Amino acid sequence: MPVQKKIAITALVPPELIYACGDETFDVNNVIPESKKYPRNKLCAWTAIWQEMLSKREINIDSLIVVAGGDCHNALVDGQKVAMSGIPTHFFFYPFDGSAEYLESQLLKLRDFLGGIKSPEKPGEIRELKDLGLEIDKKRAQGKLSSSDAFRILISFSDLAGDLDKFRETISSVRETDIEINNRIALIGVPPIYHDFHDVSQSLGLHVVFDELPYEFIRHSGTDIHQIARDYCNYTFARPLDFRIKFLQKELQKRKVDGVVHYTQFACHHMLEDDIMRSNLDYPMLTIQGDLPGNTPEQIKLRLEAFREALERS
Amino acid sequence: MIGLDVGSTTAKKVSIEDGKIKYQITGTHNWKDLIAGIDGKDIISTGYFRNTVPHRASVTEITAAIYGVRHYFPDADVIVDIGGQDTKVIDVRKNNFIINDKCSAGTGAFLEFVANYFKIELTEMGSYHGRAKRIPAINNTCGVFALSEMISQLVAGYTQEEVIAGMHYAFARRISFMIPEAESLVLIGGTVKNKGMVSALSYILKKEVLVPDEPQIVNALGALKYYS
Structure with missing residues (x-):
């Protein structure tokens, strides 16, 4: 039986393909909110920390897939540093214009890097899990799940926690509850670097009913490369802003949100989008900025609390 | 009932007696002096330490500033609160702040x-x-x-x-x-x-800016007004 390799990803890479190639997916971002690292040379802490941990072999992986087009230049440079440290690295590019043909060619190159398809049934299994994810997302918006429980599951869909069977068990262990939602919040941008952010928001009276990026993790799928290319080509973070904004407008309306929290990461290019989001999304909006991982800092809590008071005044 | 604003550098207490605003200001480290003999259920707190000090209710400095400024300038559009450790700009019209x-x-x-x-x-x-x-x-x-x-x-x-x-x-x-x-x-x-x-x-x-007579106590006053 071939040995399953641990394939790390730096942003969303269709896990359907990685599992189909017989490998395990590992999203390097998932260890960062709990890490205590202070990277030496950093712009964005997300990429700087995974770069340092991978280069120093503090995380054991077999290969790395860097999302170089559709993510940021920080990832492109930090990915090259990891490659230079000796880890086999592949650079993956999403199309800006949404070309399914281009994405298919990228997926074919990735398939070759991973050594070819060995488990063609895996994408179908992943689709079933993603249907459960969509159900979790829906229940959360109805107040049947806490936003932190839902977030913990949804964020793990980028790599399906490395094991489809175990992840299925984790999903089924989530307990339903009954929450009265007063302030329905959409959290847009990259996920906060603070591991307790959803709990803190909820304790301050803000119930996150939409997590932008994790929603991308569950809404795309496909059972073969042709289909995967035609679905993932609409991954909003890789597309022009007007495409993403139209998508957000629809989702926010559907979820009847009262306000938007735009999380921005220090030295991340998404910071530059804040004024565009503010002028195009017609909701009260709070912008917060994080830098290093850890607990949600007091100054961020003040902003969240003041935002809740503002929503209750309006 | 008093409004108590315990900020990063100073603590302020405001009460309204016979329609007149009475206040006291001290260093944050002496905040307890301000509430000697006052029960927590008679305190509406604000400021960085609003949740640390005894209180019946607490409110953030942003909301407190809106209520406090309204007492002096009911038509204020924008409030700039320059504190010891941070500066807050509140756009009252848009219910927004940075x-x-x-x-x-x-x-x-x-x-x-x-x-x-x-x-x-x-x-x-x-x-x-x-x-x-x-x-x-x-x-x-x-x-x-x-x-x-x-x-x-x-x-x-x-x-x-x-x-x-x-x-x-x-x-x-x-x-x-x-x-x-x-x-x-x-x-x-x-x-x-x-x-x-x-x-x-x-x-x-290039414009006139308005400053209340005692700009330092506005948030303590606002906390009190918010609750009353």
């Missing part, structure tokens, strides 16, 4: 650096500014680097008064980037007792 606390350049701490350097009281800086004949350009927006630029201007021949005025302009310019267009702009917080800083900001924004 807070600068990433660095000290736009906060009271910046002017404290300057006062400490010259070994003068913060309260004296306004009168020093008033005696300046020229205003040196201090371009650096980093508090620490601005201090070294300030020393260069002293060596270049500017007087202490002129350099202090230059620092007020550097400070005001930094804050002006955060302030939206407004008909009625109100400044609050202990720092705005410094008339030099207020006149520098008014000059940069």
Whole structure:
């Protein structure tokens, strides 16, 4: 039986393909909110920390897939540093214009890097899990799940926690509850670097009913490369802003949100989008900025609390 | 019932007796003196330590500022609260706010650096500014680097008064980037007792700015008003 390799990803890479190639997916971002690292040379802490941990072999992986087009230049440079440290690295590019043909060619190159398809049934299994994810997302918006429980599951869909069977068990262990939602919040941008952010928001009276990026993790799928290319080509973070904004407008309306929290990461290019989001999304909006991982800092809590008071005044 | 604002550098207590506002201000480390003999159920708290001190209800400084300013200027569009460690700009019309606390350049701490350097009281800086004949350009927006630029201007021949005025302009310019267009702009917080800083900001924004009689107690008053 071939040995399953641990394939790390730096942003969303269709896990359907990685599992189909017989490998395990590992999203390097998932260890960062709990890490205590202070990277030496950093712009964005997300990429700087995974770069340092991978280069120093503090995380054991077999290969790395860097999302170089559709993510940021920080990832492109930090990915090259990891490659230079000796880890086999592949650079993956999403199309800006949404070309399914281009994405298919990228997926074919990735398939070759991973050594070819060995488990063609895996994408179908992943689709079933993603249907459960969509159900979790829906229940959360109805107040049947806490936003932190839902977030913990949804964020793990980028790599399906490395094991489809175990992840299925984790999903089924989530307990339903009954929450009265007063302030329905959409959290847009990259996920906060603070591991307790959803709990803190909820304790301050803000119930996150939409997590932008994790929603991308569950809404795309496909059972073969042709289909995967035609679905993932609409991954909003890789597309022009007007495409993403139209998508957000629809989702926010559907979820009847009262306000938007735009999380921005220090030295991340998404910071530059804040004024565009503010002028195009017609909701009260709070912008917060994080830098290093850890607990949600007091100054961020003040902003969240003041935002809740503002929503209750309006 | 009292409004209690325990901030990063000072603590303020406000009560309304026979329709008149009574207040007391002390250093944050002495905050307990303000509530001697007062039960927690009679305190509405605000400020950085609003949830640490005894209280019946707490409210953030942002909401407290809106209620407090409304008492003095009911038509205020924008409130700028310059605190010891951060500066908050509240757009009352849009129910929106931004807070600068990433660095000290736009906060009271910046002017404290300057006062400490010259070994003068913060309260004296306004009168020093008033005696300046020229205003040196201090371009650096980093508090620490601005201090070294300030020393260069002293060596270049500017007087202490002129350099202090230059620092007020550097400070005001930094804050002006955060302030939206407004008909009625109100400044609050202990720092705005410094008339030099207020006149520098008014000059940069090219508009009159409104300052309540006692700008430092507005949030404590607002906490009280919010609950009553």
